[in-house]
Each structure stands twice: as structure tokens, then as C-alpha cells.
Amino acid sequence: xxxLVASGGGVVQPGRSLRLSCTASGFTFNFHGMHWLRxxxxxxxxxxxxxxxxxxxxxYADSVKGRxxxxxxxxENTLFLQMNTLRPEDTAVYYCARDRWGGFPVPAALTxxxxxxxxxxxS
Amino acid sequence: xxxLTQSPSVSAAPGQRVTISCSGSSSNIGNNHVSWYQQFPxxxxxxxxxxxxxxxxxxxxxxxxxxSGTSATLGISGLQTGDEADYYCxxxxxxxxxxxxxGGTKLTVL
Numbered sequence: 367x368x369x370l371v372a373s374g375g376g377v378v379q380p381g382r383s384l385r386l387s388c389t390a391s392g393f394t395f396n397f398h399g400m401h402w403l404r405x406x407x408x409x410x411x412x413x414x415x416x417x418x419x420x421x422x423x424x425x426y427a428d429s430v431k432g433r434x435x436x437x438x439x440x441x442e443n444t445l446f447l448q449m450n451t452l453r454p455e456d457t458a459v460y461y462c463a464r465d466r467w468g469g470f471p472v473p474a475a476l477t478x479x480x481x482x483x484x485x486x487x488x489s
Numbered sequence: 490x491x492x493l494t495q496s497p498s499v500s501a502a503p504g505q506r507v508t509i510s511c512s513g514s515s516s517n518i519g520n521n522h523v524s525w526y527q528q529f530p531x532x533x534x535x536x537x538x539x540x541x542x543x544x545x546x547x548x549x550x551x552x553x554x555x556x557s558g559t560s561a562t563l564g565i566s567g568l569q570t571g572d573e574a575d576y577y578c579x580x581x582x583x584x585x586x587x588x589x590x591x592g593g594t595k596l597t598v599l
Contacts, residue, residue: 401588410491411526411534411577413588427587461533472581473588475524475539482533 368392370480372462377486378452388445388462388480396420396440399469401476402447404458404485414460415447418470425473430456452487459484492517493578495591502599506566509594511578513559517589521581523561525554528575528593537576538563570598 374386386402402414415436417424424436435448445462459482466474494512501507511523525538536545538554541561553564561578578591 410575410593411528411579411590413579413590416588425586425588428585466539472521472583474522475536476526476534476579477536477539477545479533479535 368464368478370462370464370478372460372480372483375460375483375485377488379489380453380487382452383448383450384452384485386447386449386460386462386483386485388447390443390445390464393464393478395443397468399465399467399473400436400438400445401463401465401469401473402434402436402445403461403463403476403479404456405461405482406455406458409458412458416465416469416473417445419465419468423470449485452485454487457485457487491592492582492585492589493580493591495576495578495594497592498595498597500597500599501568503568503570505568506564507568507596509563509565509576509578509596511561511563511591513561513580513589515559516584517559517580517582518556518561519559520583523554523556523578523580525552525561525563526577526579528577534577565596568598572596573598 372388417436461482463476463479522540526534528534541556542554575593
């Protein structure tokens with residue numbers, strides 16, 4: 367069955383970096399756009415970034431633009447989020463999610479979500 | 490401040506019908522499909538409605554979606570205590586070029 371397993375979260379000091387991974391199985395990974403989203407403690411959902419099915423196009427939330435980079439390795443069915451210059455306000459559970467279609471030029475619904483990985487930015 | 494506006498909470502009795510609204514603008518709901526997600530505490534969100542009014546396989550027909558102009562609505566009929574959750578609307582914003590969500594609505598089944 368479909369599975370998205372996010373990993374790489376942890377506790378990190380402000381200004382440092384962290385790389386999240388999301389390993390996919392049970393579907394044709396290179397057919398689908400992929401998203402990262404996050405949810406701060408007690409808060410709502412916030413979309414972070416999207417990468418198209420082929421990795422050629424991406425979009426970012428203004429809150430992370432220039433600090434975070436989304437990428438994918440279709441040969442390994444894996445999605446990444448490189449997070450640099452982390453801030454306390456980046457503290458959240460980070461989810462990876464599959465787009466219904468290829469993700470570009472306009473993303474569609476997020477049809478399946480992974481379980482999330484927790485990131486805590488604190489000194 | 491969320492781009493899409495949802496009421497923070499709604500409540501109804503078991504068996505009743507409830508609607509959850511989501512208000513946006515021409516750059517998001519007005520010109521793009523809306524999705525609805527259900528989230529139980531401590532778990533990942535789950536897609537309930539896509540393309541404004543379509544249900545994925547496995548979602549009961551008690552859940553319905555509609556869109557009119559710059560607003561969208563999620564309807565839940567035959568309420569069950571197991572429907573208590575947070576519900577989020579989401580869509581693409583063509584001007585911002587980002588996915589946007591509502592702040593979420595907490596459903597309480599009394």
C-alpha cells in the first residue's frame with residue numbers, strides 16, 4: 367500500500383541546518399508532484415514547498431524562500447527538504463504529501479500524507 | 490493570518506448535518522479547485538474532498554463539498570462522534586503562487 371515515511375527531524379539550534387527526507391513506496395513516485403507542509407504546536411497547517419514530478423519546477427512559501435530547498439531523487443523514490451538558517455518559528459511537525467497529479471503548473475489536491483517528523487529549533 | 494477564512498469552531502448533535510465554510514478571493518477559490526482535509530489530534534491530515542466536490546474512494550457519502558464564487562463549503566451529514574476533528578480547506582493561489590489553507594475548523598459532536 368501507499369506509504370510516505372518522513373525522517374530527519376530533531377532538535378537544532380537557531381541558525382543551524384537540517385535535512386529532512388521522505389521515502390515513498392506503493393505508488394509511481396515520478397508521476398506525482400510532492401509537497402512539504404508543517405504544523406506548529408497548536409496551530410493550523412502551513413504549506414512549505416512543492417516540487418514537480420520531474421524535479422524541474424518548485425514553489426516555496428514566502429516564510430521559507432531563500433532558506434529552504436526542496437529536491438527529489440526519483441531513482442530512490444525520495445523527497446528532501448534542506449532547511450538552512452533555521453529559526454525558532456520553524457519549530458513544527460513537518461509532513462510530506464503527494465500531489466494528485468504532477469504538481470506543475472498548478473498543484474492539485476494532496477491525496478496522501480506521511481506521518482510527519484518533528485523539528486524543534488531552540489538554543 | 491490565513492489567506493482562507495474558516496470559522497474556528499462548529500458544533501452539532503449526533504445525526505445532524507453541519508456545514509463548514511471557507512472564504513477566499515478570486516485569486517484562490519474563485520479560480521481554482523478546493524480540497525478539504527480532516528485531521529485528528531496527533532495524526533496526519535487526510536483528504537476528504539478534492540476538485541471542490543469530489544470524494545476519494547473510501548470517503549463516505551456523508552461528506553460533501555461545494556463551491557460558489559469565492560467560497561467553498563464542506564457538508565457532513567449523519568454526524569457521528571468519530572467525526573470530531575479539525576477540518577481544513579486548501580487551494581492554490583494564482584497570485585501568490587503558493588498553496589493556501591484556512592485556519593481550520595474544530596468540529597465538536599455534542
